[in-house]
Amino acid sequence: MSEGKKPGFFGRLFGRGNQQQPQADAETEEALKRATHEVATSTEELEAFKERRAAEETQAEIDRIAAEAVPPEPAPEPPAPPEEAPPPPPAEVETPAHEAPPTPEEIAEGVPPAPAEPEPEHRREPVDDASYPPGPPETTLDYVEDVQEAAEESAATPSAEAPAPKQGWFQRLASGLKRSSDQITGGITSVFTKRKLDAATLDELEDVLLQADLGMDTTSAIVETLRRDRFNRDISGEDVRAVLSDEVGKALTPVARPLVIDTAHKPFVILMVGVNGSGKTTTIGKLAQKFAAEGRTVMLAAGDTFRAAAIEQLEIWGRRTGAPVVAKPAGSDASGLAFDAVTRARAEGKDVLIIDTAGRLQNRDELMSELEKIIRVIRKVDPTAPHAVLLTLDATTGQNALNQVEIFGKRAGVTGLVMTKLDGTARGGILVAIARRFGLPVHFIGVGEGVDDLQPFQASDFAAAIAGKEQ
C-alpha cells in the first residue's frame, strides 16, 4: 500500500492501516504494486480465478473478524445500562496476514495451519534480506483490497480515453529496465562533472558500476577501457554510456542463445526450476503460448505438487494454450507425476513437455535432493531427458541470484536461464555478472506479467537499454 494511501476495509479491519511499512523495500513494494495492478487488469479468466481464490481464502476469515471487530450500531433506545462494560477487543483483530488461519483448501487437504515461526518450507521466504514479497499478490488481503479499490475506481471513471498503443519490444524492454538504467546513468552523470577524466573520477565510476551489480569483471573492463583511451582527455557522460553499452554487449553476446527445441526428441522435455516465486509457472504459461503459436504440440506437468494454487494456475494456462495438463492432487509425489507426464507425452507424441516444480531455496539440501530424484525418475522413461533444465531467476533478488545459479547448476544440471521481473528492480545489472561468471545461455528475459513481456534474450538490446541508449 503506498505511503499516505487511506487504508481500505481490510487494512482497517486488521489494524494495518496506520502501521509503518518497512522502509527497506520501497523497490519491492513498488514492483508488487505494479504487478498487482497488472494482475488486476489481466484477462477475464485469470481474473475470475484470482477473485474466486481470494474470496474462498478470505471470506470465512472476513466474516468472522468483521463480526467481531465491527461493534454493533448503538441502538438509540433504550440506552445501554451505564454499568455494562464494553466487551474486550478480540485478540484476532491484530493477527498479521502471515499468521492467517488455514485456507479452505488446506483444511480440505488436512494441511495443518502454518505456524508463524519457523516459516514452513514451501512458503515464499525472504531470499535476500527484506526485498522479497511475502507471497503472490493474489493470495494477500492487500491484493484483495487493492483489486476492489481498482474495480471501484475504474467503474467510476468514464473510459473516454483510447487505450495506449502497444509498445514494441525494445520500448517495453527499455521501460522495464528503466530503474536499472536510471541507477547506472544517474550515477555516471553525477560522477562526470569535470570535463577531463582523472583517477578520482574513475574510482567513483567503479563504485557506481559495482553498486549496479554489474560485477567486478565488467566494471574493470569499462574502467580500464576508459583509462586507456580517455585518461586526461575530455569526456562526457554520453561517452561513458557508449563504453558501458559496448562492454555489457561483449559480456552478454556469448550467452544470448535461443532455446532450441530439438525435434529428434519427442517429447522435448523441459524441466523448470527455481526458488519460490521466481516466475516458473508464469514462464511455463508464456512458453507454452509461444510453442503453440509455432505450431508445436505441448503438454504441461503440474509438478509443483505442494501448492494447490500452482496446479490450478497451470491448468488455466493449459486451457488458454490448448495444452493438456498432467496433474495430481496437491501433496502427491512430484517424481511420480514427472514419470507419468513423460510417459503420457511420449505415448501421445507431443512435441514439448514442460514440467513445473515447486519453488525451493537453493540452500535447502533435502529439497535439492528431491529435485535430483525427479531428474533420475524422468530418465527411467527417457535416459536423454530432461533436454533442457531452465532456471528462472527473479532479477529483484540481486546478488543472491549468483548463488542460485551456482547451486541449481550443480544439483539440477541447469542448461539455461530465464531472468524474470527485470521491470521490478534497479538491479538488472546482475544478469551481466551472471553471464561473466557462469557463461550459461540466457534464453529469455521477462519485463512484466503479460505474455508478450517474455522474449528471447538479445544482448545488444539489453546493453543499449541498460545504458539508456536509444535504439
Ligand SMILES: Nc1nc2c(ncn2[C@@H]2O[C@H](COP(=O)(O)OP(=O)(O)OP(=O)(O)O)[C@@H](O)[C@H]2O)c(=O)[nH]1
Ligand atoms: N512484474 C513482473 N512480474 C512477474 C514476472 N514474471 C512473473 N511475475 C509474477 O511473479 C509472481 C510469481 O510468479 P509464479 O509464476 O507464480 O512463480 P513460481 O516460481 O511458479 O512460484 P512458486 O510456485 O511459489 O515457486 C506472479 O505474480 C507473476 O505474475 C515479470 O517478468 N515481471
